[in-house]
Amino acid sequence: MPTKPIMITRTPRGTQPSDRTHAGDTTPLWQQALARAIRDPVTLARELELDPAHLPGLHAGHTLFRVRVPRSYLARMRKADPQDPLLLQVLPQQQESEEHPGFVADPVGDHDALAAPGLVHKYHGRVLLLTTGACAVHCRYCFRREFPYAEHNASQDDWAPAIAYIHADTSIREVILSGGDPLSLSDRRLADLVRRLEAIPHLERLRIHTRLPVVLPERVDEQLLSWLGKGRLHHVLVLHANHPREFADPAAPALARLQARGITLLNQAVLLAGINDDPDTLCELQEAGFRHGVLPYYLHLLDRTRGTAHFEVTEHRALELHQALHARLPGYLVPRLVREIPGEPGKTPRWAGL
Numbered sequence: 001m002p003t004k005p006i007m008i009t010r011t012p013r014g015t016q017p018s019d020r021t022h023a024g025d026t027t028p029l030w031q032q033a034l035a036r037a038i039r040d041p042v043t044l045a046r047e048l049e050l051d052p053a054h055l056p057g058l059h060a061g062h063t064l065f066r067v068r069v070p071r072s073y074l075a076r077m078r079k080a081d082p083q084d085p086l087l088l089q090v091l092p093q094q095q096e097s098e099e100h101p102g103f104v105a106d107p108v109g110d111h112d113a114l115a116a117p118g119l120v121h122k123y124h125g126r127v128l129l130l131t132t133g134a135c136a137v138h139c140r141y142c143f144r145r146e147f148p149y150a151e152h153n154a155s156q157d158d159w160a161p162a163i164a165y166i167h168a169d170t171s172i173r174e175v176i177l178s179g180g181d182p183l184s185l186s187d188r189r190l191a192d193l194v195r196r197l198e199a200i201p202h203l204e205r206l207r208i209h210t211r212l213p214v215v216l217p218e219r220v221d222e223q224l225l226s227w228l229g230k231g232r233l234h235h236v237l238v239l240h241a242n243h244p245r246e247f248a249d250p251a252a253p254a255l256a257r258l259q260a261r262g263i264t265l266l267n268q269a270v271l272l273a274g275i276n277d278d279p280d281t282l283c284e285l286q287e288a289g290f291r292h293g294v295l296p297y298y299l300h301l302l303d304r305t306r307g308t309a310h311f312e313v314t315e316h317r318a319l320e321l322h323q324a325l326h327a328r329l330p331g332y333l334v335p336r337l338v339r340e341i342p343g344e345p346g347k348t349p350r351w352a353g354l
């Protein structure tokens with residue numbers, strides 16, 4: 001005889017009210033975690049035991065680009081340290097209101113390269129699909145902080161024109177899901193999109209550019225793993241972490257789950273003043289990534305987006321740092337140092353005359 005139903009419906013002992021969902025509430029836990037992300041600069045300061053009155057630009061910066069920080073990311077920051085390298089990536093600063101020559105709204109020319117709504121075709125053999133404008137975290141240095149998603153993303157439940165374009169161009173081997181952060185879409189929508197891409201015979205690879213497994217590791221759940229790493233296309237995940245501490249718990253077990261699936265894991269970082277512009281931090285970033293199955297991909301020179309000049313590292317210093325990585329790490333742990341230059345056929349490598 002089957003166990004009486006009462007045995008299954010009883011609330012498990014030790015469950016806290018906050019762990020429970022309402023009857024019939026199927027909102028995934030990661031979406032609940034996202035809903036609890038910090039969206040207010042004063043709360044961000046207070047949670048880290050910082051005095052908002054001592055943080056100039058907190059409100060001005062927030063007005064330009066709204067604060068968003070998941071709690072699991074906040075938990076990896078040091079308290080009472082206004083220079084914490086994770087905090088500096090998300091904390092609004094006074095300098096964001098400054099104008100600097102050459103720092104503009106769309107530094108990478110994405111505007112001019114739209115092949116279909118939400119589809120950027122700039123490089124041979126691969127296209128970038130802007131799936132959503134939403135991110136789990138708002139990074140202050142982001143080159144898309146002023147990108148007009150409302151006009152240009154393909155997320156209005158209509159992938160049709162982008163998919164028709166990819167179908168028609170047999171030179172395209174790889175689709176890159178980007179945004180925003182594509183993993184902020186539901187698994188239902190993503191699985192639907194992936195099915196439609198799998199039906200395009202000349203496609204071989206699906207690449208996903210995402211920061212979610214790092215900043216919101218809750219995202220790597222069974223629903224995600226029910227489609228990710230499966231199917232006809234080879235799946236490549238390009239993560240984005242700039243500091244070794246971003247790979248710490250609770251990101252580490254999420255990366256282990258992805259690795260267990262055989263998904264290729266790469267990391268791209270942005271070289272950021274005051275955050276990772278020293279050889280020790282940059283070396284440890286590559287080492288920490290590799291410990292979790294992540295190989296380095298790109299180290300980006302900052303895109304010159306309005307309001308981000310205070311993050312810039314000079315090209316001279318960047319080349320010195322890159323040389324230090326070559327001197328200290330095995331070749332496979334040295335990321336390619338690149339700058340994105342509008343009109344070029346790919347990211348442009350920078351070499352220190354090695």
Ligand SMILES: *Cc1c(COP(=O)(O)O)cnc(C)c1O
Binds near residue numbers: 123347
């Ligand atoms: C960065 C980027 C790509 C991917 O380039 P890879 O060198 O393959 O990583 C593709 N399309 C656009 C528009 C890009 O900005």
Ligand code: SF4
Binds near residue numbers: 137139179211240
């Ligand atoms: S997660 Fe990526 S796209 Fe989103 S704000 Fe950060 S850098 Fe920009």
